[in-house]
Amino acid sequence: MSNRIIVLGAGMVGTSCALQLQRAGMDVTLVDASDKVTETSYGNAGMIATSSVLQLNNACLWRALPGYMLNRSAAVRYNLPYVVGNAAWFVQYLKQSTTSWDKYGIRSLSGLIGPSLVAHKQLMGQAGIRQRLAEKGWLKLYRNEASFVSGAYERRCLSQAGVDLVELDQQGIAELEPDMNPLFCKGIWVRDSASVDSPGAVTEAYRKLFQARGGMFYLDRIQSINRFEQGYQLQGSRGVLETPQLVIALGPWSNDLLTPLRLRLPLVYERGYHQHFQAVADKTLNRTIHDADAGYVMAPMEQGLRISSGVELTERDAPATPHQLTQVIPRAQQAFSLGTPVEVEPWLGSRPSMPDSLPLIGPSTRHEGLWFCTGHGHIGFSTGPVSGRWLATHIAGQPVAEARPFLPQRFDL
Ligand SMILES: Cc1cc2nc3c(=O)[nH]c(=O)nc-3n(C[C@H](O)[C@H](O)[C@H](O)COP(=O)(O)OP(=O)(O)OC[C@H]3O[C@@H](n4cnc5c(N)ncnc54)[C@H](O)[C@@H]3O)c2cc1C
Numbered sequence: 001m002s003n004r005i006i007v008l009g010a011g012m013v014g015t016s017c018a019l020q021l022q023r024a025g026m027d028v029t030l031v032d033a034s035d036k037v038t039e040t041s042y043g044n045a046g047m048i049a050t051s052s053v054l055q056l057n058n059a060c061l062w063r064a065l066p067g068y069m070l071n072r073s074a075a076v077r078y079n080l081p082y083v084v085g086n087a088a089w090f091v092q093y094l095k096q097s098t099t100s101w102d103k104y105g106i107r108s109l110s111g112l113i114g115p116s117l118v119a120h121k122q123l124m125g126q127a128g129i130r131q132r133l134a135e136k137g138w139l140k141l142y143r144n145e146a147s148f149v150s151g152a153y154e155r156r157c158l159s160q161a162g163v164d165l166v167e168l169d170q171q172g173i174a175e176l177e178p179d180m181n182p183l184f185c186k187g188i189w190v191r192d193s194a195s196v197d198s199p200g201a202v203t204e205a206y207r208k209l210f211q212a213r214g215g216m217f218y219l220d221r222i223q224s225i226n227r228f229e230q231g232y233q234l235q236g237s238r239g240v241l242e243t244p245q246l247v248i249a250l251g252p253w254s255n256d257l258l259t260p261l262r263l264r265l266p267l268v269y270e271r272g273y274h275q276h277f278q279a280v281a282d283k284t285l286n287r288t289i290h291d292a293d294a295g296y297v298m299a300p301m302e303q304g305l306r307i308s309s310g311v312e313l314t315e316r317d318a319p320a321t322p323h324q325l326t327q328v329i330p331r332a333q334q335a336f337s338l339g340t341p342v343e344v345e346p347w348l349g350s351r352p353s354m355p356d357s358l359p360l361i362g363p364s365t366r367h368e369g370l371w372f373c374t375g376h377g378h379i380g381f382s383t384g385p386v387s388g389r390w391l392a393t394h395i396a397g398q399p400v401a402e403a404r405p406f407l408p409q410r411f412d413l
Helices: 012-023 061-069 080-085 087-095 099-113 116-127 145-150 152-160 170-176 199-212 323-335 377-395 401-406
Strands: 004-008 027-032 076-078 138-142 165-169 186-190 194-196 216-219 222-228 231-236 239-243 246-248 268-279 289-291 296-301 304-308 311-313 338-341 347-353 360-363 370-374
Touching (some): 004 231, 004 239, 012 199, 012 377, 027 199, 061 076, 099 152, 099 377, 116 199, 165 170, 170 186, 194 199, 231 246, 304 323, 323 338, 360 377
Parallel strands (some): 004 246, 027 216, 138 289, 246 370
Antiparallel strands (some): 138 186, 222 231, 231 239, 268 304, 268 311, 268 347, 296 304
16 A cells, blocks of 8 residues: 555644654645634634543533523524434434443543643644643632532542542632632632643644645645545645545534545534633733633633633534624623723634544545544544544554544444
């Protein structure tokens, strides 16, 4: 088999694949429609969180579900026709919201998330951007005792999984975040997690590292993929690319080009918004916080304080409806003084999510030479480098045992 390979999509996941395949000695071309990182790998909250081993469709989802039904929650909103149109996905998502699935999910995701911080640190060191990483953990904060109590299952699961959690009272929170208003009575400090000050800049630095090592970045929007005897033909506006092996790492666009191959990934869009606010003089947020009762994440970023909203379940390209963001901004103001907004319009992106909350990493069972590294949902920024490493070992014929739960064969792809 030739050692030429194309990685399609240069967000965090595709770029990480390209770097790891290059390291394994392959001749890699990385293709993207944009020379800037502006999509999902730009707009996320930048967390490399050990606590993500407990997936969002955990056993507690059932208790939260009635609160989402009225479609006014800041945490989750839905477009009913979209949900009905993807009913099979949602049925599986809900069916797996059980304690036994949580155990399986935690075991599987621990293999992927556990080594993620070290993998990022290595790449950041090589890319010369270690200063972008803060190892201060993150805070989940509760406005009242009752909501803290309702998080007991999550805390138990995470502690059993070995996540480093510290329970905080109001004073403990104030010691870590002295400039925050004393609004929260309880908190959890996830101490062994880290975050970056610009996920887009980190992804761009990894792309540059790939190029500095001799990797080819090819700028074009690919319009179709077709099989031919020697592999795959990619038709773009600049011409046709041919390759014996192809990695689909298109994040939320991963289904767009697969129809000629008679493939359809079970992928739903969990859209999210963010907006930056200038910091107020003398006020510093030291680490990312998640206000559990109000349903937003606030992260200190290069551009300002990034407020990210919850999940909006709708078509990827439907017009923006940033009601959840509008809803949480006054609540974020209660917690921390915000200056003026940095952008007029909020950023909008889509988490590419699988019904079992596990990304797709590995070979297609139906097409030789076709590989997937996509469907990373809420965890693609943090887990890109380890996903790329696993994919590269599989392509080299030495798949690792920890990667088994992530194989595309579970969906007959
Ligand atoms: C609000 C929000 C907060 C999040 N917070 C976190 C977090 O804190 N930590 C974490 O780990 N994850 C987080 N995530 C999830 C994470 O951002 C995603 O899982 C991850 O960025 C997906 O990366 P990707 O490379 O698969 O996709 P993308 O980054 O979307 O990359 C896909 C690439 O494909 C390219 N492309 C698309 N179509 C074509 C085409 N036809 N031809 C060529 N190129 C094409 C696009 O230009 C793009 O560059 C968050 C997501 C959101 C929305």
